[in-house]
Structures are given as C-alpha cells and as structure tokens.
Amino acid sequence: MGMIILGVGDYGTANNPGDGLKTFALGSCVALILYNPKTRVAGMAHIALPDSTINSQRAREKPGYFADSGVNRLFRDFVRHGECSRSDLVIKLVGGANVLKAHSAFNIGHKNVAALHKELAKLGLKSAGEDVGGNFSRTVAIDVASGEVVINSPGRGSWHI
Amino acid sequence: MARPEDIISSVRSIPPLSPSALQLLSLIGDPDHGVADVIRVVEQDPGLTANVLKAVNSAAYSLEQKVTTLLRAVSYLGEKMVAAIALWSCAPKVYQAGLAGYVSERGELWRHSICTAIACRELAEYAPTGSVNPELAFTAGILHDIGKAVLSEHLQDDEGTLTLDPERDARFLDVEKIRGGIDHAEVGHALARHWKLPAPLAMAIRHHHIPHTTPEEHLTLVYTVHLGDILAMMAGAGTGADTLMYTLDERYTEHLTLSDEDVQAIFLAMETQFEQARTIFS
DSSP, X not given: XXXXXXXXXXXXXXXXXTBEXXXXXXXXXXXXXXXXXXXXXXXXXXXXXXXXXXXXXXXXXXXXXXXXXXXHHHHHHHGGGOOOOTTTOEEEEEEOOOOBXXXXXXXXXXXXXXXXXXXXHHTTXXXXXXXXXXXXXXXXXXXXXXXXXXXXXXXXXXXXX | OOOHHXXXXXXXXXXXXXXXXXXXXXXXXXXXXXXXXXXXHHHTOHHHHHHHHHHHTSTTTOOSSOOOSHHHHHXXXXXXXXXXXXXXXXXXXXXXXXXXXXXXXXXXXXXXXXXXXXXXXXXXXXXSTTSSOHHXXXXXXXXXXXXXXXXXXXXXXXXXXXXXXXXXXXXXXXXXXHHHSSOHHHHXXXXXXXXXXXXXXXXXXXXXXXXXXXXXXXXXXXXXHHHHHHHHHHTTOSOSTTTTOSBOOGGGGGTOOOOHHHHHHHHHHHHHHXXXXXXXXX
C-alpha cells in the first residue's frame, strides 16, 4: 500500500485502493496515464523520447522510455488486470514542456506529445485530458481509488486535471 | 532587500577552492598536460586521493579487483571525473546544500551540474574539430550554475520559499533581477573571480544564458554549455522552480551541427551516464 514511484522510462499499473502511481520532474518527458473508473485500475508510463529507432537496445531494456514502445507495453500491462472497453478508458497526458523558443531539434517536449497522439490514434484512442507544454517542470500522481490526477511544480503549487 | 553589490560581496563567504581542485581545473584547460600531471596534483592532497580511490572502488565501476594506485584510478575515472570529485568535496556550501530560493532540494544542483557536464562533453563532439575541449566542456558544465548557491537566499520570501506567478513569471532571469537585482550568471561570475577560475570557465558561467555576448575565443564552448544546461533541464534534472524558464538561443547552429536524432541521442547518453556517475557521489 502506498505510492509507487516510476523513474524515467518506467511504466506500471496498480489496482489496490490506497495505492497510487507517481513520477517526478517530467521536464520535456510526458506521463501517459490510463484509468478505468469501473474496475479502478490505473496505469502510468514516463515517456522520455518519441521514437525507439534511435536506440533499439535501450528500447529492449526500457521500452517505457519511448512513445512507440511505451504505449504498447503500458496497454499490455494494463489489460492484465482485465479487459477494458474503449468507452471506459480515460487517458491523460501530462508534461512535454520546453524552454522558450525551443524550435527545431530541441523541441522534444512537443515531439513527445505528438508521438503519443499518433500512437494512441493507431489504437483508435485519444486523450480525455491534457496538461502539456509550457516552460516549467511537472510532477504528477494518480490515485487508484478516485482516479484523480494531481500535478505539482516547484513554486507553482498543485492542481488537478 | 540586499543590494546587488552586497550580493556580489557575499561570495567572499564561500571558502576558496582547494589548491588541488584549482590546479586540476587549470590543467584540464591546458592542451599540453598529461595524466602524470593529474596524478601529481592528486597525490599531494591526501583527502582527494582517498576520495578518488573510494570512487573508483564504488559500485559504479563494478571492478573485480580493488584499485589501489592513482594511476589506475585516474585511468578508469578519467581526469574530468577526478576534477568533479575534487569540486564536490571542496565546495560543500555550493553543491551539498539545498536552494530554498529555487524550491530545490539538497543534491539537485549537483545532479543538474553533472547532467549538464555529461551533455556538454557529448555536445563538444558536434563542434568543429578542435574547437571545444570535451574535458573542459565537462568542467564548465559542472561549474555553470555556482551563482545559484549564493543568490538562493535572496530569492526567498518571508516563509523561506519562492512562489511564482504563472501569468507574469516566464523568464527566471527576470525573476532573479526583480527579487535580487542581479541574476545567477552575474553572481556566478563574481564567485568565479573569487575562486580564481581560468578564463574559459569564468566566461561559461557568466554567459551561459546569453551566449551571443561571449568574447569570440570562447563562443563555441559557451554555446556548448548553453545547450548542455537546457538538455539537463529537459530531462527533469533541473534545480526546482527555474527549470526550463530560460530561452534557447538558436544561433547555436552557427557553432554546433546537430540533427534531431543527434539531440535525442545526447539526451539518452546523458541519462544513462548519469546513472553510473550518481553512485560515485551517493
């Protein structure tokens, strides 16, 4: 019972009321968050980069690191807790920040969010809520019992989506 | 509120660097030095010798046989990591304290500094051949944010923290200027002078957020540190409230040639190499 902490490139699921999933300091990384309110199953992946083809070895070691391999693995883990109909599934995205004027190669936050939209679209899915972009870092947690997603950022307090 | 000149004067409360740390920083910037020079500096400092041997025998390197000589230790660690160990142990007021004015926990500035350093060394490979010494870029990455350790207390409110206004506060250099009358790069430059750091390192500290203002001979090094700092923040290895509240200077393309894939590969290398480095300093 407690908060399960996910590092960069980690993914995990939880279904014990009283548990939660949390990941720190997303920066340009994106937390992909899944929730089934009927069965109270939660899932989260801390996605760092959009495309696993830049390093296939890293993708094998830590599939949650990349948007393409991470979506696949998180859904596979999520449905181990039981099938979930599309209408029941709630998907949220948090993170994907950038520095100011981060056009071109340094806009990894934007690329991560775009890659996740693309991977979700392949499955015929889209997010129900997002708190992405901006130029500040976020920490995010989901509570298994309520499905509430709480975000906080140093100096900016906390809020939920 | 303290006046900017008082904040600059307060850098004198930070103890000087150890002679060995300063000599290592100077050596790294000297293209004619060899490993024997590095060992000569380390062996004159018993505390540093012990820390270097402890680091190489830590879990980070998983060596089968215990290393007992400085020659082998320096060979395994590399001189940049020896310099990092020297800085870590001789500047605890900078690297081993929390930054309440940045809402940053103890250890976060060191993590940010090491991640920036690793990114800088990787980025140096994308500058024209011979224009940036990767080892010097690494040490510049470790040192670039030293000013935050001095400025932090002047950014705190009465509750000992900092609260940003998301509507108004977009650039952290402006937040520092409003609250302290001076930004962390300017304070860092004062500390660099107090520490008598070599010129390239002092320039990297002073100009890492405004690299286009750097004197010509240090431009490529400073653009390297500018980008390394940004990559560390993007990876979530920032120093609290100011993380990502800075502006990318796109003129970096005049100094470093980087594709989208290159930037992502450096991002990945920084993360994996930090995992190894962190156990040395834990």
